[in-house]
Amino acid sequence: MKKKLENRREFLKKVCPTIAFAFFGLSFLEACSTGDDSDNDNSGGNDQNGGSDNNDNNNNNPLGFSSSGSIFTIDLTHPNFSNLSSVGGWMNGYSIGLSMLFLRISSDHIQAYTNVCPHQGTQNQWSLQSGNIFRCANHNYSFDSTCETSSSLPCYSTNIDGDNLIVAT
Numbered sequence: 001m002k003k004k005l006e007n008r009r010e011f012l013k014k015v016c017p018t019i020a021f022a023f024f025g026l027s028f029l030e031a032c033s034t035g036d037d038s039d040n041d042n043s044g045g046n047d048q049n050g051g052s053d054n055n056d057n058n059n060n061n062p063l064g065f066s067s068s069g070s071i072f073t074i075d076l077t078h079p080n081f082s083n084l085s086s087v088g089g090w091m092n093g094y095s096i097g098l099s100m101l102f103l104r105i106s107s108d109h110i111q112a113y114t115n116v117c118p119h120q121g122t123q124n125q126w127s128l129q130s131g132n133i134f135r136c137a138n139h140n141y142s143f144d145s146t147c148e149t150s151s152s153l154p155c156y157s158t159n160i161d162g163d164n165l166i167v168a169t
C-alpha cells in the first residue's frame with residue numbers, strides 16, 4: 001500500500017503539471033506541489049472585487065475600464081472610448097457592460113450619467129439631440145445633460161487624471 005502511494009507520488013512528480021492536468025483535471029495540480037514553492041502567487045496583489053479592478057496599464061483592462069467599489073477608472077486612450085476624444089463626443093457604455101453615458105463637454109471635462117432611463121429603465125436606446133439633450137427612443141422622453149435641472153439625467157462626479165477619467169458613482 002505504501003509502495004503504491006510512493007509510485008503515485010513519483011508519477012505525479014514526473015508528469016506534473018501538464019500531463020497530470022490533462023489526465024486528472026485541476027484537483028490533481030495540488031498534489032504536484034512539493035511544499036517548497038517559494039514563488040507561489042498571492043504576493044503584492046491588490047484588493048479584488050470580481051477581477052476587474054486593477055487600475056494598472058492596459059492588458060489587464062481589455063474593455064478599457066476598471067472599477068474599485070464605486071469608483072470607475074476609464075482609460076481614455078482605449079479604442080472603446082475614442083468617441084470622447086473631441087468636445088461634443090458622446091457614447092453609451094451599455095455595449096461594454098458599463099451603465100453610463102458620457103459626454104465630453106469641454107477639453108478638460110467629460111460628464112458621466114446613468115444610462116438607466118428615469119422613465120422605465122431602458123439602457124440601450126439613447127441618442128444625443130441638438131442642444132445636448134439625451135433622448136431615450138423607447139418612449140421618446142428627453143433629458144437635459146447639464147446636471148442642473150429637474151429634467152437632467154442623474155449625473156456622476158468626474159475628473160480627468162492624465163489619460164484616465166475617474167467616475168464616482
Ligand code: FES
Binds near residue numbers: 117118121136138139
Ligand atoms: S424607458 Fe426611456 S423613455 Fe421610456
